[in-house]
Amino acid sequence: MATEVSYIIITPYSLLKSRTGGIIARLMSRTDLEFIGAQMLAFTREMAERYASDLETGEAIETGKLLARYVRENFPPREDGGKERALMLLFRGEDACRKLTEITGRLSPYSPRSLSAGETLRDTYADLVEDKDNPSVVRYFEPAVLTPPNMKEARRKLKMFADFAAASSNLIDNSLGHTPEDERTLVIIKPDNWRHPSSRPGNIIDMLSRTGLRIVGCKVHRMSVNDALDFYGSVREALHNKLAPKIGERAKAILEEQLGVRLPAASIGKLIDAVGIPFADDQFSQLIEFMSGKRPENCSEAERRLQNNPAKCLVLIYEGHDAIRKIRSVLGPTDPSKAPGGTVRRDFGSDVMVNTAHASDSPASVEREMKIIRINQNSLSTRIYEYLEETASSAE
Numbered sequence: 001m002a003t004e005v006s007y008i009i010i011t012p013y014s015l016l017k018s019r020t021g022g023i024i025a026r027l028m029s030r031t032d033l034e035f036i037g038a039q040m041l042a043f044t045r046e047m048a049e050r051y052a053s054d055l056e057t058g059e060a061i062e063t064g065k066l067l068a069r070y071v072r073e074n075f076p077p078r079e080d081g082g083k084e085r086a087l088m089l090l091f092r093g094e095d096a097c098r099k100l101t102e103i104t105g106r107l108s109p110y111s112p113r114s115l116s117a118g119e120t121l122r123d124t125y126a127d128l129v130e131d132k133d134n135p136s137v138v139r140y141f142e143p144a145v146l147t148p149p150n151m152k153e154a155r156r157k158l159k160m161f162a163d164f165a166a167a168s169s170n171l172i173d174n175s176l177g178h179t180p181e182d183e184r185t186l187v188i189i190k191p192d193n194w195r196h197p198s199s200r201p202g203n204i205i206d207m208l209s210r211t212g213l214r215i216v217g218c219k220v221h222r223m224s225v226n227d228a229l230d231f232y233g234s235v236r237e238a239l240h241n242k243l244a245p246k247i248g249e250r251a252k253a254i255l256e257e258q259l260g261v262r263l264p265a266a267s268i269g270k271l272i273d274a275v276g277i278p279f280a281d282d283q284f285s286q287l288i289e290f291m292s293g294k295r296p297e298n299c300s301e302a303e304r305r306l307q308n309n310p311a312k313c314l315v316l317i318y319e320g321h322d323a324i325r326k327i328r329s330v331l332g333p334t335d336p337s338k339a340p341g342g343t344v345r346r347d348f349g350s351d352v353m354v355n356t357a358h359a360s361d362s363p364a365s366v367e368r369e370m371k372i373i374r375i376n377q378n379s380l381s382t383r384i385y386e387y388l389e390e391t392a393s394s395a396e
Helices: 012-016 020-029 045-058 061-074 096-104 121-125 151-166 200-211 225-231 233-259 267-292 323-331 344-348 363-373 380-390
Strands: 003-010 034-041 086-094 127-130 138-142 183-189 214-221 313-320 357-359
Touching (some): 012 086, 020 200, 045 061, 086 096, 096 121, 200 323
Antiparallel strands (some): 003 086, 034 086
């Protein structure tokens, strides 16, 4: 079966109600599709109308009308200029459209025709209320997520979204609820969460939603070795200053025990240089390999610049009052064993290096890290264009 690319759009209401994590947890744990892109979108009135018109012509007539009306009413910016947010998630794999449609579920999960409770995304998060006396009249409708029902419609909509995403900022300014006092912070959901299908990434986002902050930027990112070296450069010095002396002292104690001799105090300095520093450098290389997929000493300079490394991260930008402190409080200390119960790192972290997520510790760090991550760039539209070009002949 041919490889397909399709998408899920998490609606503004689902984002507002902090259902993002639960939706992502379902998607990541119930499909073998590869998660290849993510971008937060603020629809213009023109884009909302274009999408709504496409839904009317592409979907089944009544469904298309219902979805088109929903998009026209809920996706454009508010009258005061506040921007609604929608999150587009991109997936690739065999039979992607069908798999995402099955996970999404029916449009009317509470109707007598579908008595399931929680099996699909719409069973759990969507709602459709019909008039009791006249079932053809819909009183309330919230689809939770949107996804194309087949590959023909997916291709048409993918091109439309790729063009819009490519022309849009990756960070949403003046999102609904924004105030001048708001602060931004950067979160990275690290590579250990993406090694196999798992609800962990979504569960982490769900825990971070306790803060009441808004996600205003999102991207799938693969760090180059140079990115990781730049991002974690200060860690090398910290390892030299804190870890190397401890390893030197440990080496001295082991030698004295094994050889039965008493080494002079001055030998500590030599052991730090001979054993402690190389050990610290190896730990640093392991960190770079964990974040980028490659050890720096094994790479040429050209290889260090490559962006298509195997280690995948999800970068999120949160916005709101006291954002940096709130996120770090929910995340917990760097060492998961010292983190309080109920924090992200205590629940999901393994050790100081494999501690599941990163969060900026100061406004200066936010600016520095966003620059290294190139937060203003997003590969989602590029992934779509590549797929459409690869499959152009077969689609004709």
